[in-house]
Amino acid sequence: MLIAGIDMGGTNIDGVIIRNGSLHKAVKHQVNHDDVLHSILACLQDLLRDVDEGNLERINLSTTVCTNAIVEDKVSQVGLILQQGPGLQWQFDRMGDYLRYLSGSVDHRGKLVRSIDKEELEQVRQEFSDSPIEAIAVVSKFSPRNPTVEEQVHQLFADAYEHITLGNSISGRLNFPRRVETSYLNAATYKTFNAFADHMRKALSEKQIKAPVYILKADGGTIDLEGAAAKPVETILSGPAASCMGMRALLSPDNSDSCLLDVGGTTTDIFFLVDGVPVFEPQGIEIDRRKTLVRAIYSVSIGLGGDSHVRFVEGDLQIGPERLGNAVAFGGEEITPTDALVYLGAMEGQYPDKSHQALKRVAGQEGIMPGELALTIVAKMCSMIKNRIGDSLRKINSSPVYTIKELLEDRVVKPGSIGIIGGSAKALAPYLEESLSLPVNCPEYFAVANAIGAALAKPTVEINLFADTEREIMSISELGVYEKIDKNFDLAEAKRIALAKTREAGRALGLDEIQSEAEIVEAGSFNMVHGYLGADKNIRVKAQIKPGLLTGDR
Amino acid sequence: MQAKNTLGLILFPAFDWAISPTHPEREERLLYTQDQLLEEGIEDVEGIEFHNPAIALDKDINRVHFCYPDAKTLLTESHYIASGGVMKAFDLVLGGTTDKSFALVRPPGHHAQRVVYGDRGFCIANIEAVGLEYARQKYGDMRVAIVDTDCHHGDGTQDIYWNDPDTLFISFHQDGSTLYPGTGFVDELGGPGAYGCNINIPLPPNTGDQGFQYVLEHTVLTILSEYKPDLIINSAGQDNHYTDPLTNMNFSAQGYAALNHSLNPDIGVLEGGYSIQGALPYVNTGIVLAMAGLDYSGVYEPDYHLGKWKQSDKVTKQVEEIAEAVYQLWQKRKELGARKFGGQKSVKRQRRVYYDTAGIMESQVQEFKVCRNCPGVNSIISQNDQGAKIMGITVPRQACPSCQREGYRLFSEANKAHYNQIYLQDQSKDQYQVRIPTRR
Numbered sequence: 001m002l003i004a005g006i007d008m009g010g011t012n013i014d015g016v017i018i019r020n021g022s023l024h025k026a027v028k029h030q031v032n033h034d035d036v037l038h039s040i041l042a043c044l045q046d047l048l049r050d051v052d053e054g055n056l057e058r059i060n061l062s063t064t065v066c067t068n069a070i071v072e073d074k075v076s077q078v079g080l081i082l083q084q085g086p087g088l089q090w091q092f093d094r095m096g097d098y099l100r101y102l103s104g105s106v107d108h109r110g111k112l113v114r115s116i117d118k119e120e121l122e123q124v125r126q127e128f129s130d131s132p133i134e135a136i137a138v139v140s141k142f143s144p145r146n147p148t149v150e151e152q153v154h155q156l157f158a159d160a161y162e163h164i165t166l167g168n169s170i171s172g173r174l175n176f177p178r179r180v181e182t183s184y185l186n187a188a189t190y191k192t193f194n195a196f197a198d199h200m201r202k203a204l205s206e207k208q209i210k211a212p213v214y215i216l217k218a219d220g221g222t223i224d225l226e227g228a229a230a231k232p233v234e235t236i237l238s239g240p241a242a243s244c245m246g247m248r249a250l251l252s253p254d255n256s257d258s259c260l261l262d263v264g265g266t267t268t269d270i271f272f273l274v275d276g277v278p279v280f281e282p283q284g285i286e287i288d289r290r291k292t293l294v295r296a297i298y299s300v301s302i303g304l305g306g307d308s309h310v311r312f313v314e315g316d317l318q319i320g321p322e323r324l325g326n327a328v329a330f331g332g333e334e335i336t337p338t339d340a341l342v343y344l345g346a347m348e349g350q351y352p353d354k355s356h357q358a359l360k361r362v363a364g365q366e367g368i369m370p371g372e373l374a375l376t377i378v379a380k381m382c383s384m385i386k387n388r389i390g391d392s393l394r395k396i397n398s399s400p401v402y403t404i405k406e407l408l409e410d411r412v413v414k415p416g417s418i419g420i421i422g423g424s425a426k427a428l429a430p431y432l433e434e435s436l437s438l439p440v441n442c443p444e445y446f447a448v449a450n451a452i453g454a455a456l457a458k459p460t461v462e463i464n465l466f467a468d469t470e471r472e473i474m475s476i477s478e479l480g481v482y483e484k485i486d487k488n489f490d491l492a493e494a495k496r497i498a499l500a501k502t503r504e505a506g507r508a509l510g511l512d513e514i515q516s517e518a519e520i521v522e523a524g525s526f527n528m529v530h531g532y533l534g535a536d537k538n539i540r541v542k543a544q545i546k547p548g549l550l551t552g553d554r
Numbered sequence: 555m556q557a558k559n560t561l562g563l564i565l566f567p568a569f570d571w572a573i574s575p576t577h578p579e580r581e582e583r584l585l586y587t588q589d590q591l592l593e594e595g596i597e598d599v600e601g602i603e604f605h606n607p608a609i610a611l612d613k614d615i616n617r618v619h620f621c622y623p624d625a626k627t628l629l630t631e632s633h634y635i636a637s638g639g640v641m642k643a644f645d646l647v648l649g650g651t652t653d654k655s656f657a658l659v660r661p662p663g664h665h666a667q668r669v670v671y672g673d674r675g676f677c678i679a680n681i682e683a684v685g686l687e688y689a690r691q692k693y694g695d696m697r698v699a700i701v702d703t704d705c706h707h708g709d710g711t712q713d714i715y716w717n718d719p720d721t722l723f724i725s726f727h728q729d730g731s732t733l734y735p736g737t738g739f740v741d742e743l744g745g746p747g748a749y750g751c752n753i754n755i756p757l758p759p760n761t762g763d764q765g766f767q768y769v770l771e772h773t774v775l776t777i778l779s780e781y782k783p784d785l786i787i788n789s790a791g792q793d794n795h796y797t798d799p800l801t802n803m804n805f806s807a808q809g810y811a812a813l814n815h816s817l818n819p820d821i822g823v824l825e826g827g828y829s830i831q832g833a834l835p836y837v838n839t840g841i842v843l844a845m846a847g848l849d850y851s852g853v854y855e856p857d858y859h860l861g862k863w864k865q866s867d868k869v870t871k872q873v874e875e876i877a878e879a880v881y882q883l884w885q886k887r888k889e890l891g892a893r894k895f896g897g898q899k900s901v902k903r904q905r906r907v908y909y910d911t912a913g914i915m916e917s918q919v920q921e922f923k924v925c926r927n928c929p930g931v932n933s934i935i936s937q938n939d940q941g942a943k944i945m946g947i948t949v950p951r952q953a954c955p956s957c958q959r960e961g962y963r964l965f966s967e968a969n970k971a972h973y974n975q976i977y978l979q980d981q982s983k984d985q986y987q988v989r990i991p992t993r994r
């Protein structure tokens with residue numbers, strides 16, 4: 001069976017064909033940002049040349065369609081309707097011109113405190129009717145506990161707008177300002193992404209390609225094209241995830257803690273695996289200074305790469321964060337860490353003599369030997385990476401816990417090895433090994449690691465089940481579940497349902513029996529005592545299909 | 555959104571610990587507070603950081619308490635963690651990590667006195683005192699004011715700091731004649747070494763926001779400006795709330811936040827408060843925003859509307875009288891103290907202490923040496939109705955050499971045959987010892 005993986009970067013679009021788990025073919029094209037679809041199709045066509053399309057199982061795509069739309073501010077006008085209720089009053093000032101607040105509120109239990117004012121809503125409807133609004137987003141505080149308000153607004157606006165994003169459909173996790181930002185972005189990218197998806201479907205059907213298309217998400221999982229079309233915000237910032245999943249595929253780390261480094265020309269991205277699974281951002285990814293609820297692999301990017309600008313400021317060696325151009329060894333003007341590695345004989349350059357001379361010149365100016373300078377540059381680069389890894393680990397290891405068991409267990413993430421890819425990875429590896437006192441592994445072939453990561457990523461699902469036996473309500477926001485339960489509903493039942501629903505969602509995304517194995521991430525049942533009598537239960541269960549690889553994953 | 559004051563939050567709901575499944579101090583207590591803080595996006599406010607609690611050691615407990623038979627036996631993990639949470643709160647502020655900190659931990663501690671036989675008012679370890687004494691050993695001594703805004707009298711904190719002139723303890727609470735623990739009257743002013751540094755403001759039932767704000771402005775802030783503490787701690791119990799099931803006051807989230815704003819404490823510590831749905835989520839959010847210097851005017855309870863909890867004129871008058879009486883006592887504390895203790899070499903205090911949660915009755919005699927050079931060494935002889943009898947000697951942090959020697963003499967000369975255990979709490983050298991007589 002064949003899988004096609006395509007990764008769109010800033011300049012290149014890479015494609016791979018994976019055949020029975022190993023790399024069969026790789027292609028590289030330039031991206032035309034004015035016609036992303038054409039770039040993808042051209043890449044796909046190249047990939048499928050001489051390949052039996054009938055055997056193509058799926059096409060996995062990491063795309064920047066939504067990311068670019070957001071960053072370049074080419075998004076739809078959104079009519080944003082919020083019910084903020086009592087509490088901290090956030091200012092939502094980057095949401096366009098159509099932001100309206102509704103009165104009324106729902107409390108933390110999901111109880112309706114005061115319902116919405118129909119007249120007020122009608123007025124919003126009229127104000128919006130004569131505007132360029134293309135999509136609506138509705139978010140009420142505590143909507144994962146009770147989506148009624150959002151649904152009421154939806155009913156009133158459904159006939160007039162093609163798309164309405166409801167906050168509770170975004171995530172069952174509580175964070176009103178992030179739910180607002182995420183819902184806004186979802187509505188704002190809806191039209192762009194759906195135009196892209198339509199063209200994609202059309203083009204594939206013209207080419208008689210029947211394989212389903214999956215889109216990579218920032219959490220290292222995939223979502224089918226239909227799912228992505230309904231929730232386009234899920235497709236943002238999948239680049240680092242492609243890189244992380246690609247490294248996982250190439251390095252096949254064991255089930256221990258490790259750190260992965262992608263050393264590029266300008267930046268180095270750092271990821272962590274705990275028990276072999278990527279560490280996530282605690283709440284969600286940030287894009288264009290907007291904090292979202294989009295689940296994402298935790299990644300740290302530092303302005304330090306093979307082409308970073310190296311210079312002395314008052315006798316003090318500085319590297320990056322800017323890149324002035326290529327290394328001298330590759331036709332540039334100013335020395336870079338790559339030139340230092342070339343001088344040390346750790347890697348080959350196109351213009352080694354020029355590179356050596358440039359390094360000697362700088363060393364002369366500073367009154368040191370060129371060999372010493374080269375070593376100092378590499379040592380500095382290693383220590384910058386080391387410090388950043390240390391900072392990140394401190395942050396990860398101090399993430400809040402809420403039970404005595406977790407606090408006493410004190411699970412400390414401590415990488416036992418480092419994986420590294422990138423142009424200077426192999427050259428840098430021995431120096432990093434010494435600096436970090438950890439084994440550093442560098443895969444043989446990593447030029448298309450991101451495309452491999454995209455190709456092998458499997459669908460992921462995360463759900464948050466909430467049940468309240470006093471209100472006799474169970475909700476799973478991510479799946480649109482909000483239904484009645486009876487008083488005897490308990491934690492065991494909640495876990496059973498959470499696992500079944502997660503598995504079901506996984507199967508709907510094309511996962512087989514084994515791949516759709518779900519796990520409970522958190523589960524708690526709290527006695528709600530009224531006076532000293534009778535106990536109702538407040539139950540929370542988080543379940544997931546964790547990110548992994550379609551083939552050969554443990 | 556940017557906090558004006560950086561604020562460290564130690565939110566530790568201990569979701570796996572309860573006194574018993576239906577006890578008010580159960581897993582659910584901070585569940586809705588956490589929900590509310592998460593939904594408000596507090597984690598995303600620049601300048602507000604979440605921290606895990608530290609875990610207190612036995613030494614941290616013994617610095618403050620005489621635990622019988624010992625800390626290990628009486629405390630659960632949760633008590634070590636709640637105490638450690640407050641220690642972390644001190645570390646954040648005194649170590650310069652954040653401007654302020656707020657420990658949202660459980661169980662509370664302000665009913666835990668120096669002698670501990672078991673649980674009193676859901677408290678075993680006095681978490682503020684454990685945190686404060688840890689901080690004083692680590693960062694050096696300092697003048698501290700503890701303002702206890704829990705509805706119950708903070709009798710444990712009062713007891714621990716009874717004779718410490720460098721710790722001003724001010725407790726606002728519902729009048730002890732109408733509520734547990736039945737103490738906290740205006741004339742409980744402290745021991746001979748610290749007379750006037752223990753201030754009780756018993757308020758009539760149904761006191762509302764207006765009354766609390768009056769007492770704060772009229773009495774508390776004035777006293778604080780004269781006392782000039784280096785650090786202000788707010789024991790932020792939340793059972794003055796109008797929805798609290800155990801008390802009869804009419805304080806609101808707005809009231810709590812405004813009080814916190816005016817008081818401007820460096821460190822907040824959650825104490826009691828068992829209206830876990832109707833009060834805690836709102837009061838805690840209000841306090842967090844007030845401490846961070848953010849606008850809290852939007853924080854109110856679902857059933858709150860202005861004027862609903864307006865206090866009666868009668869209550870207003872009573873509150874004003876008490877506030878004035880307390881202030882008069884504060885002003886006259888020196889002459890009152892001289893009149894009360896003048897010429898005495900030592901002062902005895904005799905009390906009975908009931909452990910409501912544990913069902914133990916204790917009787918104790920505490921003897922304070924009156925010393926010109928320091929607050930004076932003091933000792934407690936205590937027995938309970940379960941057959942325990944102990945002696946505990948405290949050498950205060952500020953002890954003069956003579957009081958230090960006296961403390962060790964009392965410890966070594968105490969008649970072993972009379973006691974199950976003898977404790978020496980030498981706060982001046984941060985050394986804690988126990989003598990356990992061998993049984994025949």
Ligand SMILES: [Zn+2]
Pocket residue numbers: 704705706791793825826827
């Ligand atoms: Zn209380």
Ligand SMILES: [Zn+2]
Pocket residue numbers: 925926927928929930931953954955956957958
């Ligand atoms: Zn003395």
